[in-house]
Amino acid sequence: MLDIFAPIAAACDISVPPGEGLPVAVVGAGAIVDVAHLPSYRSAGVEVRGLFDLDAERAREVAARHGVPTVYPTLDALLADPEVRIVDIAVAPAAQPEIARRALEAGKHLLCQKPFVPDEATGRELIELADRLGLKIAVNQQLRYDEGIAAARAMVEAGWIGEPTAMTFTVNIATDWSPWPWLVRNDRLEIMYHSIHYLDAVRSVLGDPETVFCAGGRTPGQLAAGETRTISTLVFPGNARALVHATHENRTGDPEALVRIDGSKGAIRGTLGLLYDYPHGRPDTLEVNSRSLPTDGWLPYPVTRRWIPDAFAGPMASLMRAVSGGGEPYPSARDNLGTIRLVDRLYASMDAGHSMPVE
Structure with missing residues (x-):
């Protein structure tokens, strides 16, 4: 290394x-x-x-x-x-x-x-x-301990990309919900039981947002009763913004699970390996491009562990x-109430059709 x-x-x-x-x-x-x-x-x-x-x-x-x-x-x-x-x-x-x-x-x-x-x-x-x-x-909330996410957070905290300005998760996969019959019947699905991971990871890097907006939807013919496609935007104090875009009805066999953090002096980008072959998966990938270190273009970080089982x-x-x-x-239960509050506000936004403050 x-x-x-x-x-x-x-x-x-x-x-x-x-x-x-x-x-x-x-x-x-x-x-x-x-x-x-x-x-x-x-x-x-x-x-x-x-x-x-x-x-x-x-x-x-x-x-x-x-x-x-x-x-x-x-x-x-x-x-x-x-x-x-x-x-x-x-x-x-x-x-x-x-x-x-x-x-x-x-x-x-x-x-x-x-x-x-x-x-x-x-x-x-x-x-x-x-x-x-x-x-x-x-x-x-073990995604915080997934090696790719933990390393990215450590790079941000070390100042490698300067002031963080944007964090994005883009997940486009096919999820078989049938092993969880109680989940198939639930009218609250994607945000509460999947994107909660990404939202918690965003909080671990950027803190708590001030305002959020969420749009959710379903795909014709899907098994699950609840939303399986969501777009969540988070506005933080100052310059930082976040986007979590998750789709579970990818029917073309080309999964993607991407994470990126941009800052005033560089960026970090990578993949969530687990979601390319769930539940077996593969190690994440992670690269950093920094004017602070500096790096010569994109410098790979050698991720060796996996979200499942290692991060647990x-x-x-x-x-x-x-x-x-x-x-x-x-994260403690007290800290995690911030994630629960964020999930609640995103559903309130989805239902109302407009942005919501996070009090």
Whole structure:
């Protein structure tokens, strides 16, 4: 690796520091736990003590595949295990808040999935409960830890492209929604369950916008009830703007998943490799063109890890550091309320047909 990239690579570290590992139990044994959570935790050295799923046969199968020693017969049994310090909740979003309440009341720190909550009021309630009990909640917005996104953010923070002025995600793919029947029936789809990743990544680089506009639509003949094509624009204080353009009904077999950040002294561009062959994917690509360093044209950054499964270790490692050493995990539930608020305002704009302030 070029020496110039050493601090960027260090900023992308998602390892669990020695001595900070804490026993984890997982609620849910669905596909994402099977292909992302458990493989990433194993690679990062996270101790997964056990898991629970309403489908006991599925739970036993997944546990055996990943060497998880315990399958709990009930959620109560999991929460009663005194060795478990952290509960990773990986269930359908509607079920998450009640499980989170029960886990907090049992004295467990939490890693919750996105969307963290259906509304801000529920989020504030859970955060207040955690604060009262001295517990931590992290949210698994793991795109922040995808190596390409994490490296791009580190380059921006290092001043390599000067003042950031624009951030763009362009995603044009075909998504099979059928594995998630509850999602197929949902009238809120693309922003809440997919572009929330990109919107959260934008917030991690540019902060919170002042005003947003969103237009959404469907494609004739699509399976899903909700919107599958969206264009979201975000206006930030000062000069920065963002665009997230996502389409899930690409029927021509030429997927693209692009990210670009422009600034006053250069730009960063790359691809989200996962979306070119989901769920297997490939490593991201990333290049920087900087008058600040300077570079000689576009300089490639050597991305070696993948969004799935590698990035899933990031939020868990951050939560463990926060539990062991104090401070807030990244992203914390409190921070993630900004993403929930942004999603809410984008849907309000979609429904109203005009821009909305983000209060």
